[in-house]
Amino acid sequence: MLLADAISPPVEIHTLLTGWQTDPISLVTLVIELAVATWYVVSVKRLAARGRVWPVARTIAFLSGTVLLIIAVQSGLAAYDDQVFWVHVIQHLLLMNFAPILFALSAPITLALQASSRPTQRVLLGILHNPVVEFLTHPVVVVVAAYGTMLVYFLSPFYNFSLEHPLIHDLTHLHFLVSGCLFWFLVVGRDPSRWRLSHPAKLGFLACGIPVNAILGVSLTGATVSIAPHFHTLGDTHVGGSILWVVGELTSLIALGIVLYQWMQYEEREAIRADRRADAADAAAAVVTASSSPAHNGHADALPGD
Numbered sequence: 102m103l104l105a106d107a108i109s110p111p112v113e114i115h116t117l118l119t120g121w122q123t124d125p126i127s128l129v130t131l132v133i134e135l136a137v138a139t140w141y142v143v144s145v146k147r148l149a150a151r152g153r154v155w156p157v158a159r160t161i162a163f164l165s166g167t168v169l170l171i172i173a174v175q176s177g178l179a180a181y182d183d184q185v186f187w188v189h190v191i192q193h194l195l196l197m198n199f200a201p202i203l204f205a206l207s208a209p210i211t212l213a214l215q216a217s218s219r220p221t222q223r224v225l226l227g228i229l230h231n232p233v234v235e236f237l238t239h240p241v242v243v244v245v246a247a248y249g250t251m252l253v254y255f256l257s258p259f260y261n262f263s264l265e266h267p268l269i270h271d272l273t274h275l276h277f278l279v280s281g282c283l284f285w286f287l288v289v290g291r292d293p294s295r296w297r298l299s300h301p302a303k304l305g306f307l308a309c310g311i312p313v314n315a316i317l318g319v320s321l322t323g324a325t326v327s328i329a330p331h332f333h334t335l336g337d338t339h340v341g342g343s344i345l346w347v348v349g350e351l352t353s354l355i356a357l358g359i360v361l362y363q364w365m366q367y368e369e370r371e372a373i374r375a376d377r378r379a380d381a382a383d384a385a386a387a388v389v390t391a392s393s394s395p396a397h398n399g400h401a402d403a404l405p406g407d
Contacts, residue, residue, distance in 0.1 A: 318349070
């Protein structure tokens with residue numbers, strides 16, 4: 102066990118591997134995570150029973166995102182999240198970036214709509230088109246919430262406040278996850294949405310994150326006092342700021358690659374559709390030409406000998 106009054110204690114491999122969280126909130130959260138993962142797998146099997154194939158890559162993405170979520174809040178990593186700043190930064194990145202990206206690529210809403218009964222589908226569609234949901238998923242709201250969360254949390258006294266109040270600290274985990282999912286479902290997600298962004302717009306939103314990561318990185322790595330003097334050392338603050346800066350920028354670059362890949366796939370599909378439309382138009386024109394030809398209408402010239 103870690104000493105409660107230790108400031109940025111050394112991180113031990115043994116604690117990371119064995120320090121699983123057993124408090125009531127962690128156990129309830131773990132049950133929910135496993136239940137949702139089970140629902141996803143059962144839904145995929147339900148589709149298979151109907152003769153429909155669900156991409157294996159999407160299932161792998163969802164289960165991988167669940168594993169990252171468990172590592173972030175239930176594993177030994179969480180044993181240090183309020184004592185070692187750079188560990189908390191890794192936890193933050195798992196909750197707000199990596200797990201949500203995988204969830205977005207797994208298209209859980211599409212799966213729910215395809216695998217559910219008609220009444221459930223109507224309920225889900227009603228939720229998706231609810232004015233409150235449409236407001237919360239509006240691109241401007243989503244981007245401001247995502248980037249604003251990072252700036253306010255790490256560059257204001259709120260971070261220290263959350264460490265002093267464990268319940269608030271736990272709620273920030275939920276906020277990170279929700280705001281991260283809203284952002285990444287908008288940018289790289291495959292699910293239906295009221296707001297459909299063009300691929301250039303998605304690239305633009307990602308580009309907005311580059312200066313945000315830079316501001317955070319410069320502010321924390323160049324800090325002259327600890328981000329939370331009663332919990333972390335100044336050196337710990339600098340290391341955490343470096344990880345947040347470097348990994349944050351790498352995440353943006355990876356996401357840019359994903360969006361570009363999706364853009365190319367979209368263009369290929371559009372090209373195939375255009376070819377099919379052109380082929381259909383040519384076939385229709387050929388039929389019209391054939392039907393209007395003199396031979397077809399009985400006005401062909403008489404053959405010799407008639």
